[in-house]
Amino acid sequence: MDRQKRNLLLNGVGLILLGGVLFLFSRYGSDYHIRILNNMAIFITLAVSYNLINGICGILHLGPNAFVAIGAYTAALLTMSPMEKQLNFIIQPLIWPFSAVQAPFLLSLLAGGVMATVFAFLISFPVFRVRGDYLAIVTLGFGEVIRVLCNALQGVTNGPLGLKGLSPFTNLWWSWGVAVVTVLLITRLINSSYGLAMKAIRDDETAARAMGVDPFRHLLLAFLISAFFSGVAGGLLAHLITTISPSLFTFFLTFNLLIMIVVGGLGSTTGAVLGAMLFAWGGEALRIVESPMNLGLFTIPGIPGMRMVIFSVILMVVIIFVRRGIMGQKELSWGWIFDRNPR
């Protein structure tokens, strides 16, 4: 059996196993477990697509929260019925045509992805004129702009009140289905010669150009693909928590994604997946530190936000002591497990 067939088979087995686990959880798992698993899948989607820009292209992009917000709002506005919208928009009515349309969930998710992509395309021209710290600041700015617009454009987003009472369409199958598709497609892209060109730009842009690689085209490609999947994940997120407001899409979200991909290993898709899973699990497990703790003799009152302190400490420790994260730039692949000479 050659490697290609074996890998395909193993991928199939892996997917069936994942399906089995999800089935068991959807049948017997508690709401708590299911919520963690859903979060995990959405974080995986976000982290893997974020890693495509920050890890593979080596661009410090700080505005993925904007893509997620656009995806979330677009999808939410599409799935809500005109009736629900009227109930939601009490201060200022929703403008036409949003007030009238309604679409099925899948279509809404895709529309969310497409809207995020369109936005990414529009900002790509100013963004990719600069590099390094400047690019980080420009993207950070765009992320903030979108959040502020979500607050201000009451006729579209309902302002700070947000959208409430979305149908909880997101279940384990949707979230993990999207995560699997995202990971597969983005891994394929990274392993293709397009991915090679992106890594070449990351390593040395001048040399990449001299070898015939057009930086703008490839960075734009990565940016758009990343935005699309982030937008879809945003739609999933909206229909998981069923209430969205601008405060959900602050720089904080970007910061969390940054923790995931840095801890996982910048430039490694496997690392992004691991980082996302650890973050989703850790976020719940560390809830203890925010609740009052009884230490026998005395009781520590719960400090809200303590989890973020711990995450930040972890991030600092990783940056100081294991700068390359869990995976470095390596990938966990079947070849790596089974072959003596992986390729």
Place this chain on the structure above:
Amino acid sequence: MGTFFQADRLVMQFGGLTAVNEFSMTLQPGELVGLIGPNGAGKTTVFNMITGAYTPTSGDVLWQEEKITRLPVQLITARGIARTFQNIRLFNDLTVLENVMVSMHHKIRSRFWEAMLGFSRYREERRRMYEESMDYLQEMGLAHLAEEKASSLAYGQQRRLEIARALATRPRLLLLDEPAAGMNPLETMELAEMVRGLRQKYGLTIFLIEHDMKFVMGLCERIKVLDYGITIAEGTPAEIQKNPDVIKAYLGEQKNA
């Protein structure tokens, strides 16, 4: 037949400093020409202007009847002018093989979604890229290192990988910027043989910068000498060696007190 390659009075000014002044030259297909001069004479600046990394203050670069002076670097590469770098600039996190494959990417016909979905057209192209890249590595004696990281190679191997990578863009004109820098005499000799072989095999025109006089004099058919951005001599190796201006530029003026 029109001009194959022509640099027409290229001038490069950085602020008040004229790095290169009125640099002109023509190349015939298959020629092997050297560019020498003391440090800071503007040699690499000439390369940067030809490859589009710098836009000349004035003057033009003509390549097969076309003015390429203001084209972006990657388009000039696509038209068949490739270069290596004086200070090695490999893609350090990629493998040796991947470094070469990057250079073939600009010729790819498959769209990104064909690559993402694994269409057969892409798989076929990918296979060809792999095989051709291995050929170039074989040529430069690096095939056994294909899966190593580029940063883990020895210095001389890195220089050769630079050449393999430039070859993979399928150039007709190859610009080598100090290919023998840091090599020992034996490696330098081998390199000279390699350069000759490459020219023969791929029908290349080669224009190179080098400080190693033995290498340049033994290899090049024609040599140009730059000093402070000005062309001070041009001719066969024998003529250059006797030229008083060249000797003056390299050794300073003889003072008869």
